[in-house]
Amino acid sequence: DSGVTQTPKHLITATGQRVTLRCSPRSGDLSVYWYQQSLDQGLQFLIQYYNGEERAKGNILERFSAQQFPDLHSELNLSSLELGDSALYFCASSVAEYMGNEQYFGPGTRLTVT
Amino acid sequence: AQSVTQLDSHVSVSEGTPVLLRCNYSSSYSPSLFWYVQHPNKGLQLLLKYTSAATLVKGINGFEAEFKKSETSFHLTKPSAHMSDAAEYFCVVSQLDTGRRALTFGSGTRLQVQP
Numbered sequence: 115d116s117g118v119t120q121t122p123k124h125l126i127t128a129t130g131q132r133v134t135l136r137c138s139p140r141s142g143d144l145s146v147y148w149y150q151q152s153l154d155q156g157l158q159f160l161i162q163y164y165n166g167e168e169r170a171k172g173n174i175l176e177r178f179s180a181q182q183f184p185d186l187h188s189e190l191n192l193s194s195l196e197l198g199d200s201a202l203y204f205c206a207s208s209v210a211e212y213m214g215n216e217q218y219f220g221p222g223t224r225l226t227v228t
Numbered sequence: 229a230q231s232v233t234q235l236d237s238h239v240s241v242s243e244g245t246p247v248l249l250r251c252n253y254s255s256s257y258s259p260s261l262f263w264y265v266q267h268p269n270k271g272l273q274l275l276l277k278y279t280s281a282a283t284l285v286k287g288i289n290g291f292e293a294e295f296k297k298s299e300t301s302f303h304l305t306k307p308s309a310h311m312s313d314a315a316e317y318f319c320v321v322s323q324l325d326t327g328r329r330a331l332t333f334g335s336g337t338r339l340q341v342q343p
Contacts, residue, residue: 116271157272157318157333170330204271213331214260214279214322219271 117141118220120205126226132193135223139186139207145169146188147208147217148180152201163188164211192225200227232321234334242342247291247306249337251319254300261302262320263293266336272318278302289313314341 117140127133139146148160150173159172163182174180177195182188192199202224206217235250253259260279264272276287283295293304302319319334 116273118271156335159331159333206272216262216274216277217272219264219273221269221271 116218116220118205118207118218120203120220120223122223123221124224124226126228127195128228129195129197131195131227132191133195133225135190135192135203135205135225137188137190137205137207137220139188139205140218143207143209143218144186145208145210145217146182146186147206147213148174148188148190149204149206150201151204151222152198155201157204160190162213169211170213195227197227200225232319232332232334234317234319234337236337237335238338238340240340240342241309243311244308247304247309247313247339249304249317249319249339251302251304251334252300253302253319253321255321255323257323259321259323261293261295262322263287263291263302263304264318264320266316266318268315275304275317309339309341311341311343314339 119138121136144165147162151157160174161180162170166182177193180190202222204222206219208215208217232253262277263275266272275291276285278285278295286292291306316336316338318336322331
């Protein structure tokens with residue numbers, strides 16, 4: 115158990131809809147990272163927040179957004195969903211501000227768009 | 229720009245035999261390198277990391293990796309495979325890229341362990 119929690123574990127929704135994925139980092143970690151893992155694209159870094167502020171952006175679509183709240187939990191919002199958004203979404207946390215340190219991954223949320 | 233190549237998408241070994249998972253990277257500057265493991269339906273777990281200290285890095289579960297700058301490689305090894313090692317393994321490189329730290333994941337190597 116990494117100490118990172120993600121909810122929900124599974125999510126099934128229809129195209130065009132909007133969903134919110136939630137992540138709670140390990141106690142003491144200030145950085146939260148979001149990743150998308152799909153069969154065709156592999157593991158893709160989406161975005162990082164550190165202590166409430168955006169720190170780094172990866173291959174995140176404009177339809178996706180994220181935020182980190184004062185209690186350090188984070189939410190990833192996915193809107194106007196398409197079939198191709200079906201994937202595993204992982205959250206990771208680390209104590210450091212920059213990405214060079216090890217990260218601790220949550221169990222993931224499996225999103226299925228029908 | 230940095231990149232990381234995992235040379236084998238699948239590796240199959242027999243239980244008790246050595247494991248070698250190959251990783252090559254390209255990096256303009258001294259990188260940090262990691263190996264993560266992902267068991268089915270689980271998140272990724274850090275196996276080991278290299279951050280410019282000793283070139284031979286020991287990790288959890290008997291795994292180790294050697295950083296070879298001249299070969300730009302960071303291969304993962306284990307002397308004797310166990311059934312529980314069956315999983316997907318990711319090589320990851322982190323370095324400064326246009327003033328910001330960037331993290332790049334390899335495409336993964338699926339390790340099968342035969343009884």
